[in-house]
Each structure stands twice: as C-alpha cells, then as structure tokens.
Amino acid sequence: MGVGVFDSGVGGLSVLRALRAELPHHNFIYIADSGHAPYGERDQAHVIARSRALTAHLLGQGVQALVIACNTATAAAIDVLRSEHPQLPIIGVEPALKPAAATSKTRRIGVMATRSTLGSSRFRALLGSLATQAEFVLQPCDGLADAIERGVANTANPPTATEIIAACARHTRALGQFGLKDGEIDTLVLGCTHYPFAAAVLRDLIGPDVQLVDTGEAVARQTRLRLASAVSTGESDSAPGRISLFSTGQATHLRAAAQRWLQLDGPVGTLHF
Numbered sequence: 001m002g003v004g005v006f007d008s009g010v011g012g013l014s015v016l017r018a019l020r021a022e023l024p025h026h027n028f029i030y031i032a033d034s035g036h037a038p039y040g041e042r043d044q045a046h047v048i049a050r051s052r053a054l055t056a057h058l059l060g061q062g063v064q065a066l067v068i069a070c071n072t073a074t075a076a077a078i079d080v081l082r083s084e085h086p087q088l089p090i091i092g093v094e095p096a097l098k099p100a101a102a103t104s105k106t107r108r109i110g111v112m113a114t115r116s117t118l119g120s121s122r123f124r125a126l127l128g129s130l131a132t133q134a135e136f137v138l139q140p141c142d143g144l145a146d147a148i149e150r151g152v153a154n155t156a157n158p159p160t161a162t163e164i165i166a167a168c169a170r171h172t173r174a175l176g177q178f179g180l181k182d183g184e185i186d187t188l189v190l191g192c193t194h195y196p197f198a199a200a201v202l203r204d205l206i207g208p209d210v211q212l213v214d215t216g217e218a219v220a221r222q223t224r225l226r227l228a229s230a231v232s233t234g235e236s237d238s239a240p241g242r243i244s245l246f247s248t249g250q251a252t253h254l255r256a257a258a259q260r261w262l263q264l265d266g267p268v269g270t271l272h273f
Ligand code: DGL
Pocket: 007, 008, 009, 011, 012, 037, 038, 039, 040, 041, 069, 070, 071, 072, 073, 114, 117, 145, 146, 191, 192, 193, 194
C-alpha cells in the first residue's frame, strides 16, 4: 500500500518533498521516467502512452492513490487516466495561475512551463478562466528541464551548472522586465516540477522582490484531503513512511537528486519498460 508518484525525471521530487512533509507516515513509490524523457518537447501521444504504462505498473504494486508529479503529463493524460481508473484517487499538478493572480500587485505574471503544457487545451482553459484578472506572459522553457536533469548528476561539473544558468537567463530575459513597478512582472509561476530546483538561479536573475510560485505544497495538501476522504490515511501509525525510488533511465541521476534534495540515501531500482 502507498501512494504512487511519477514524473518524467527528477523534477517530481519537488512534489515528493512536499508530500513527505504533509504525509510523513505514508509510503510512497516514486518513478522517474528518465528513459523516456523529456516529456515537454514530445507529442501528446507519447506522454499519454507513458502515463498509462507507469500507472499500470504502480497499480500492480498496489498503490491506493496516484500523484502525477508532472505538469506536462497532467495536461496530456489526467483525463484519460481518470476515465480508465475511476476508483483511483488521481491528483495532478498544474501551473499555479490562480494563486499568482490572487497575490500579484502589478497584475503582470510570468509563467515558465514546457512547450507541451503551454500548448495544451487544459492549460488554455485555465488561462481563459483568469484572463480578466491578470496579464500572463508565457515562456516555453525548451531545454531547461533537461539541463536540470543532467545537472543534478554532477553538481561539481561546471558545464552542466552553466547550462542551467544559461537556460534560465535566456528564458527570464524573454519574459521581460521583473520588479514591483507598474508594467513589471512581480510574480513568476514555476509551471514545471523541475524548475523549483533552479529557484536559486532564477532568484539571482530576477531579484529578491519577485514572488516565485510553485505547486508542491498545494498538491501535497490536496493529496492528504483526497486520501482522507477515500481511504484510511494511516496517520495513527507513527512509524515514518517508506520511500521507494525507481527510474526507467539512469538510476544514478535519481539517486544523486534524492540524496541532494530529500536527504534520501536508499537504493534506486531500475525498471525496464
Ligand atoms: N517535470 C515536468 C513538468 O512538470 C516536465 C519535464 C519534461 O519536459 O520532461 O512539466
């Protein structure tokens, strides 16, 4: 028993980190689909097929709920997965436009996400529903998730660190002027679960006053509520939950990322599908 969590790679660890804080006694099975990533610049059919395969595998492991810790996979596949598994609580991630619109003072909000997320009908509908509340400046961040993915494997490696900084600089420059004055972007939505791991780099580029918004904590709260209404949360159990990590690609990447960001030292299994 436990909660299944998947992403195209290490990015979903930003969601797993929040899930672990919110549900410390729960077991989690996390899969990084690194062998089939990145999702953000692939077509929808690929992302739907992978999401189906990962969900089937996690159900085979007996998970009681599923968290799609990936904006791109949520946009492409959550409706399909929910219709195919009506009994399974499925929680997805989407760019936090609503919280951003609620707090932005300049009403000008930057959104960084994958090309696939920004082009999806799900995202377009969300954007349309908030069109009167703020102006959203969209930036498809080609290459950034991939740079973060490769950068984690070797943090001491100057080329990969440089690649993350260069990608962040390129994308924030394209978004325009950041700041608290009229016409400036005062809020930046991190619409891909990889990007919180580049938050320090982004912060250096956009300055201390701009608000960065990601969805990890909101998704974790939502997961706790869904579990409470669907099944026993196991909260009477005081033992710490177990976290099992798997990758369909380089297990060493996931291992390094989990050590660095979640202080998890366990082994990472490799999946061949
Ligand atoms: N982490 C994923 C997301 O939240 C996408 C990364 C990728 O392009 O594979 O959108």
